[in-house]
Amino acid sequence: MNKRFLAVLLFAFVVASGASLMLYRLMSNRTPASKAAPASVKLALAARDLELGAVLREEDVTLTDWPGPMPAGSLLRVQDAVGRGVVAKMVAKEPILESRLAPKGAGGGFAATIPKGMRAVAVPVNEVVGVAGFVVPGMHVDILISGAPPVGTGNLGTLTKTLLQNIEVLSAGQDYKKDAEGKPVAVQVVNLLVTPEQAEQLSLASHQTTIQLVLRNPLDRDTAKTPGAAMAGLFTGARPNIPDGIRSLGDQAPKPRPRPVVQPVVQQLPPPPRKESPFVMEIITGTKKAETKFDGSGEGK
Numbered sequence: 001m002n003k004r005f006l007a008v009l010l011f012a013f014v015v016a017s018g019a020s021l022m023l024y025r026l027m028s029n030r031t032p033a034s035k036a037a038p039a040s041v042k043l044a045l046a047a048r049d050l051e052l053g054a055v056l057r058e059e060d061v062t063l064t065d066w067p068g069p070m071p072a073g074s075l076l077r078v079q080d081a082v083g084r085g086v087v088a089k090m091v092a093k094e095p096i097l098e099s100r101l102a103p104k105g106a107g108g109g110f111a112a113t114i115p116k117g118m119r120a121v122a123v124p125v126n127e128v129v130g131v132a133g134f135v136v137p138g139m140h141v142d143i144l145i146s147g148a149p150p151v152g153t154g155n156l157g158t159l160t161k162t163l164l165q166n167i168e169v170l171s172a173g174q175d176y177k178k179d180a181e182g183k184p185v186a187v188q189v190v191n192l193l194v195t196p197e198q199a200e201q202l203s204l205a206s207h208q209t210t211i212q213l214v215l216r217n218p219l220d221r222d223t224a225k226t227p228g229a230a231m232a233g234l235f236t237g238a239r240p241n242i243p244d245g246i247r248s249l250g251d252q253a254p255k256p257r258p259r260p261v262v263q264p265v266v267q268q269l270p271p272p273p274r275k276e277s278p279f280v281m282e283i284i285t286g287t288k289k290a291e292t293k294f295d296g297s298g299e300g301k
Contacts, residue, residue: 040065043095044075050090052113052137056081061096073098085112113170119199120170120191123206125213135190139169140218143192143202147209157231163205165223166216168193 043066047059054060061078074095075081085102102112114120125135135141143164148157170191190213194202205211283290 040067041070042066042076043070044078044081046090046092046094046096048092050086052086052089054086056084056086056096056101058082064093066095071095071097087113114193117195118193119196121194121199121202123190123192123202123211123213125188125190125211134215135169135172135213137169137171138218140166140216140220141169141192142214142216143167143205144212144214145205145209146212156233159228159230161228162214162224162226163201164194164198166221167198 042063044061045064045066047062050056050060058078061081063078066074074097081096081101084104085106086100087102088100090096090100106112111120142162144160145163146158146160149159170193172188172190192202281292283292
């Protein structure tokens, strides 16, 4: 083989090896590219702990970068939160969500926490009725009523039945009323969240029967079907024969009342005036006969 060709081939190999070594060192000494920082968005956060019913001010809201996905319903501007009432308690540095604020213009306070279509009914209770102070906002209770129903029950005596079930407690506190001497007396009051029809039932029951609140697990949403209890059954041990109308009370949600059917009013026209028959006079002259009719005016025809 030609020595000159071998020399050229050896030289090319050395040059290629050197270039490869230099390229390897250059690539290994380069600093790896830093990963791109995650995108962030500015959200309206609570600057402090916010209590239920508070009206937000500018110092209560702070605009801060929020890394990661944005929670559903988050507010992006401070102006969207200022002046609105808080319907759910929030802690500092928590995103302010649309669902935790009252609608614009609704203001704050207790009324702003009532959902649309619902009502808050105040029920005076004592330590026994109020389950010894364990009835607090957010709890769910059943409402029992005791009394003598107006329908015939024989000799059953006083009856007790579940009127409403799974009712949410909005607030529990003290109210001040005056006694017979005009002195203020502290009365325990519980505000319950009910529908308008349930509010009517509860108002009537609070005046005509004795009410007892029964505490239940907030996660228990089942409606219990209870037969009710009668005074006669407590002494005999037998199940009392309670009428069906009372037995089914509270077992199901109140049904909407049927709307009355309004019958159209048909206007009756007065009967037409009675037409009087004319007076007929016959005149016989020989073999001829003639008739003359007189109307009501006395004129002949």
